[in-house]
């Protein structure tokens with residue numbers, strides 16, 4: 001057991017700061033700003049330091065341990081990214097600076113656009129969107145602009161497979177389209193018959209995640225794209241799972257017209273807790289003119305000594321406009337750019353190969369004890385089921401909570417929605433065989449405990465400062481202000 005968390009440390013009269021002596025004439029403060037009473041905690045310096053150190057240690061992160069949170073790609077974030085992002089020339093630029101004085105920043109943005117174009121096979125990339133979901137919204141607005149421009153105004157449906165991430169229906173609905181759900185077949189692919197049944201002249205497009213959230217590469221991907229294109233629809237790619245295929249295949253060549261990248265997932269920026277992230281959108285020849293702007297173009301060669309600047313900001317020809325103030329989340333661009341330059345083309349490809357290898361290694365070690373959603377080689381993640389033979393009352397949630405006692409972050413659970421008792425495991429490429437084995441051993445031991453002592457799992461976690469929380473209440477009624485006892 002860890003020590004209980006003591007939050008109230010105030011003791012009347014204690015003080016952790018010394019103000020310097022007043023060296024300016026004393027002035028009266030405006031009456032309206034004065035309060036009779038301001039109850040702040042009275043603590044010493046050491047109390048204060050220990051309080052925040054303890055709080056920081058209650059947090060879990062990839063820098064502490066394994067974080068196999070499926071779909072979220074919680075890979076290790078190399079510290080060199082942070083060093084690059086902190087360089088004063090990047091960190092201290094102001095978005096209102098004249099473009100002549102920020103040519104280096106524009107060069108970085110331009111080259112990042114080019115790298116993403118190359119990786120995805122797209123004709124154009126905009127770095128504007130601030131997250132994956134924002135990229136989805138952007139892409140769907142581009143699809144709509146494309147159809148409207150052609151006078152094709154009857155289309156109002158976006159098809160979305162039932163394995164999709166919750167942001168897909170949300171961003172589609174926000175853009176004014178109606179979403180229609182497409183079933184998955186028993187191998188985890190888009191069900192071709194169901195797709196055919198719904199693919200008509202009302203369809204503006206299909207939003208598809210590939211590999212999908214089951215960790216499976218759609219075996220009929222080319223045919224799926226062809227079916228939608230044949231009916232005049234477009235294909236949007238949710239690129240959140242790009243970590244599985246980077247440098248191996250190009251989504252544009254597979255049939256995607258437009259796709260977002262999650263820089264904070266695939267290209268390593270610390271994420272979770274709300275950002276900042278970045279969800280650049282790539283588009284093929286057909287849709288590139290609609291990309292949001294400004295985007296960076298290169299005109300000739302720069303000759304800085306003679307003040308000749310070659311990087312410029314432009315709006316694409318039929319741009320849907322801006323999706324974000326200024327130029328997007330620049331700090332994330334620096335991290336992604338550094339990551340790409342440090343690894344190079346071969347390194348990026350190996351990232352994906354290792355991510356897939358790690359996932360399949362874990363899947364193989366757990367097969368037999370935990371039922372798998374699909375009996376297929378997986379990509380960078382897989383979905384197991386929290387159902388253990390001989391332990392009918394044990395659920396995915398109990399297994400997830402018990403894993404915390406073994407000092408592992410639980411996998412994503414109860415998503416994707418089409419798998420009962422889902423435990424979605426994404427180890428990422430940055431984990432060693434020793435870590436993967438320790439995690440597999442913990443799950444194997446937990447399966448044994450589930451049969452012998454199910455209560456141990458029902459009451460888990462036992463070693464954390466707090467146990468099972470009321471997550472809804474925590475989100476709806478957060479306490480964000482110090483209130484003295």
Ligand SMILES: *Cc1c(COP(=O)(O)O)cnc(C)c1O
Pocket residue numbers: 071072131132133134165167168209213238240241262277279
């Ligand atoms: C993470 C994720 C998203 C949303 O991306 P954000 O950057 O969190 O907005 C969409 N789809 C899938 C499959 C994801 O894993």
